[in-house]
Amino acid sequence: MLAEHQTTAFDLLAPASLANPYPLYKQMRETDPVYYSEANGFWVLTRYSDVEDALRDDRLSADRSSLFASQLGGLDLGIIQNFLKLTGNFMIEKDPPEHTRMRKIANQGFTARALESWRSIIQDTTDRLLDRVQDRHQMDIVADLSVPLPALIIADIFGVPEKDRGNLIEWAVDIGTFWGAPATDNIGAVARKADRSAVLFTELMQEIIAERQHNLGTDMISLLISAYTENGMNLEQIPSLCILILNAGHLTTTDLIPNGVNALLSHPEQLQKLKDNPALLNSAIEEMIRFDTPAPFLFRIAKETLTVGGKKIPAGSVVALGLGAANHDPAKFQSPEIFDITRSPNEHIGFxxxxxxxxxxxLARMELSICFSTLFRRMPNLHFDRDLSAVIKHTSLVFKGFETLAVKF
Known part of the structure; x- marks a missing residue:
């Protein structure tokens, strides 16, 4: 199904495109902003206005469960049956009115009172991680900070026992890797790992839920148990919400931190501006999210035939909403290629x-605020380790970040 008048084939999964997709996004936006990728079998939107409209268009369904089968490339769907059972209740992949009902209940785990109580958890966890590397005068921002920080915070917020936290994080990464539509030649192994981790994650959550039912506390799982019970909902759905919170909070923040550090260190004049005026931190965080969006694409399924930018998108089509591309659209942002921590307004759609x-x-903004303020207070001379090259993620359209980012201080 080649779109009419299409003349250029854009390779979204080329190593260079995954490492730095913004030149490609610019070319797509200027020449074919509603682009059908024959190679990938989906439509790609790259203009801010189109992506913004699509995010609010109820003709585009968030239920992309059918894509997991296509990801397997002909392998037996049975190898991900436990993964499908766990993710089948993902709120993020439900449409209204079911999504509305689930969201209302999930919000009860994110009350202002709960969020404020988590501030000390975030600060303590950040300090503990930086304590480990302080005397080394070097670290990998990813392995030493951005991977463990959000995972440990959420495990603490969930009230997961210390002995189970390492496994919890490992299982969440396995599940999130397959969920993120990886570009790999070994999809069967990735799928089986995700399925096994779905079993183990569910079993641990069920154990914790059973214990909390008799001993409710102030942790998020206790708050969710109360909310689900009061609304007559099945507690068996809580593990699905927990893995969603863990993956959304863990994987996205894991990429936001190194993306932000890289942007600041690559633009020393902006970093100095932040050091001179720490009140700019919140503005800087919003610019980090816009400038190098950690989740550059969201996928939707067309429930009916619709027209976008003069192109007819047939019912059943997969549509990739380019958040990262939209956040660099000059029709919305003046000089979008410039990293400017004072940018205002900054109506990015990174979330x-x-x-x-x-x-x-x-929660993500709170984590980033505490993480960056603590990092540059404790390590004011932070700079790139020129002896160790950064390694950029190169396996997924859904997640954009670093595998390693070495720094010295």
Whole structure:
């Protein structure tokens, strides 16, 4: 199904495109902003206005469960049956009115009172991680900070026993890797790992839920048990919400931190501006999210035939909403290629928009604020380690970040 008048084939999965997709996004936006990728079998939107409209268009379904089967490339769907069972209740992949009902209940785990109580958890966890590397005068931002920080914070917020936290994080990464539509020649192994981890994650969550039912506390799982019980919902759905919170909060923040550090260190004049005026931190965080969006694409399924930018998108089509591309659209942002921590207004859509606006956005912003303020207070001379090249993620359209980012201080 080649779109009419299409003349250029864009390779979204080329190593160079995954490492730095913004030149490709610019070319697509200027020449074919509603592009059908024959190679990938989906439509790609790259203009801010189109992506913003699509995020609010109820003709585009968030239920992409059918894509998991296509990811397997002909392998037996049975190898991900436990993964499908766990993710089948993902709120992020439900449409209203079911999504509305689930969201209302999930919000009870993110009350202002709960969020404020988590501030000390975030600060303590950040300090503990930096304590480990302080005397080394070097670290990998990814392995030493951005991978463990959000995972440990959420495990603490969930009230997961210390002995289980390492496994919990490993299982969440396995599940999130397959969920993120990886570009790999070994999809069967990735799928089987995700399925096994779905079993183990569910079993651990069920054990914790059973224990909390008799001993409710102030942790998030206790809050969710109360909310689900009061609304007559099945507690068996809680593990699905927990893995969603863990993956959304863990994987996105894991990429936001190194992306932000890289942007600041690559633009020393902006870093100095932040050091001179720490009150710019919140503005800087919003610019980090816009400038190098950690989740560059969201996928939707067309429930009916619709027209976008003069192109007819048939019912059943997969549509990739280019958040990263939209956040660099010059029709919306003046000089979008420039990293400017004082940018205002900054109406980026890094956390989505509409009914699916990121549930954990407030928590993510709090984590980033505490992480960056602590990092540059404790390590004011932070700089790139020129002896160790950074390694950029190169396996997924859904996640954009670093595998390693070495720094010295």
């Amino acid at each position: 989505g928009q509409g009914v699916h606006f990121c549930l954990g956005a407030v």
